[in-house]
Amino acid sequence: DSGVTQTPKHLITATGQRVTLRCSPRSGDLSVYWYQQSLDQGLQFLIQYYNGEERAKGNILERFSAQQFPDLHSELNLSSLELGDSALYFCASSVAPGTGNTEAFFGQGTRLTVV
Amino acid sequence: AQTVTQSQPEMSVQEAETVTLSCTYDTSESDYYLFWYKQPPSRQMILVIRQEAYKQQNATENRFSVNFQKAAKSFSLKISDSQLGDAAMYFCAYLWGSQGNLIFGKGTKLSVKP
Numbered sequence: 106d107s108g109v110t111q112t113p114k115h116l117i118t119a120t121g122q123r124v125t126l127r128c129s130p131r132s133g134d135l136s137v138y139w140y141q142q143s144l145d146q147g148l149q150f151l152i153q154y155y156n157g158e159e160r161a162k163g164n165i166l167e168r169f170s171a172q173q174f175p176d177l178h179s180e181l182n183l184s185s186l187e188l189g190d191s192a193l194y195f196c197a198s199s200v201a202p203g204t205g206n207t208e209a210f211f212g213q214g215t216r217l218t219v220v
Numbered sequence: 221a222q223t224v225t226q227s228q229p230e231m232s233v234q235e236a237e238t239v240t241l242s243c244t245y246d247t248s249e250s251d252y253y254l255f256w257y258k259q260p261p262s263r264q265m266i267l268v269i270r271q272e273a274y275k276q277q278n279a280t281e282n283r284f285s286v287n288f289q290k291a292a293k294s295f296s297l298k299i300s301d302s303q304l305g306d307a308a309m310y311f312c313a314y315l316w317g318s319q320g321n322l323i324f325g326k327g328t329k330l331s332v333k334p
Contacts, residue, residue, distance in 0.1 A: 150322065
């Protein structure tokens, strides 16, 4: 158990819908990262938050947004869903914003299926 | 832009044997970090080993070791005495900068035969 909790584990929804994925980081971790894992694109970095503020952005679509709350949990919002958004979405957390000595701990992911 | 390439989509090894997974990367930076992550069927991403680019000594973690060739931008993972539990997807990853986001390769699926 990494200490990073993601809910839900599985999600099936229809095209055009909106969903929210939730992530609770490890106790004491201030930095949260979201990644998307799909068969064609592999593992791609979406966005990072540190202590409530957006710190870095990767290949995140405009239909997607995220935030980190004062209790440090984070939510990834996906809207106007398309079939191609079906993927495994990972959350990871670390203590500091990106020193290589700080290991990033991954949650078990949320499997999103858009039908 | 930094890229990570894993040229072996699948590999197979006999139990108790040794296997090497390849990874190359492209960067113009001199100070960065490299990682190998394991993803078993449970989907959990597990850190296997870490290498700091400024360190010349290759990292080792029990049965796992790396061959880091900075000039060649190569970072291979050697698994010794392979066990059935080593069967998984293995991802090579690169990290640079203060953000901390990882850049992953496409992965290598390792099968271990009893």
